[in-house]
Amino acid sequence: MHLYIVTGSSRGLGAALVKQLAQPGHAVIGIARRLNPALKAEQWTLDLADPVPAAERLQAWLHTNTGWDSATLINNAALLSAPGPLAASDLADLSAALRVGLEAPTLLSRVFLAETAGVPTRRILNISSGLGRRAMAGSAAYCAVKAGLDHLSRALAREAPDVGVVSLAPGVIDTDMQVALRGADPARFPEQARFQGLKDGGQLQTAEATAAAVLRYLQRADFGQNVIADIREA
Ligand SMILES: NC(=O)c1ccc[n+]([C@@H]2O[C@H](COP(=O)([O-])OP(=O)(O)OC[C@H]3O[C@@H](n4cnc5c(N)ncnc54)[C@H](OP(=O)(O)O)[C@@H]3O)[C@@H](O)[C@H]2O)c1
Secondary structure: OEEEEEEOOOOHHHHHHHHHHOOOOEEEEEEEOOOOOOOOOEEEEOOOOOHHHHHHHHHHHHHHOOOOOEEEEEEOOOOOOOOOOHHHOOHHHHHHHHHHHHHHHHHHHHHHHHHOOOOOEEEEEEEOOHHHOOOOOOOHHHHHHHHHHHHHHHHHHHHOOOOEEEEEEOOOEOOHHHHHHHOOOOOOOOOHHHHHHHHHOOOOEOHHHHHHHHHHHHOOOOOOOOOEEEHHHO
């Protein structure tokens, strides 16, 4: 039995990943604040902005559920704080974005690594972004989260060489996150027009197509050899 834990499972890329992973021989756990009734997988409603109890729940569950042929943690959840300059951003909004996007993956990875020791094949896939590698005004916390995920992945790959660790930029996907970016006030967020142009130009991938590409990447024999990857270059 192959175990997959997917955060941010209620919608967008995470929901598409869970849908495609839910097949015989797989145990799939989705984590988000809300349930998605269309998913045929176990779902935990947890707020990853409060990551210690979430990680403790995963730790306790992994401790009693053992014997996996493989175990994969996909840190996909992210929270975009309202696009705009850092100096004018809401403090609680920024803090939640940092906790969901970086603290939670760090804590979940910590319990995953400790509790799956002995599982023959282990993978951690962090869903990063081009914005972790190229800075953008109006989304400083998001850029920092994704650069942090990339560097967390580099460090984990050194620390746990038997675990495949990849930080993967998934391309531009037609999800609620894009709705928030192109719906932002252009006076606060100069890149708004660029995101509107991506939608108008039909340049967004569907969540389903991106999930299929991400899962193909996950199954590659060389998974983990390049810790920092981009699905558009894979
Ligand atoms: N969309 C893009 O163009 C794009 C581009 C590059 C990278 N990415 C990355 O791809 C990943 C998926 O993005 P997406 O576009 O699918 O995002 P999305 O549509 O905004 O979905 C985000 C997911 O994260 C969950 N989430 C948010 N806050 C949470 C919290 N406090 N606790 C638990 N779960 C929480 C949401 O569930 P609930 O609201 O139910 O909690 C939802 O399932 C993210 O890491 C994103 O940064 C996306």
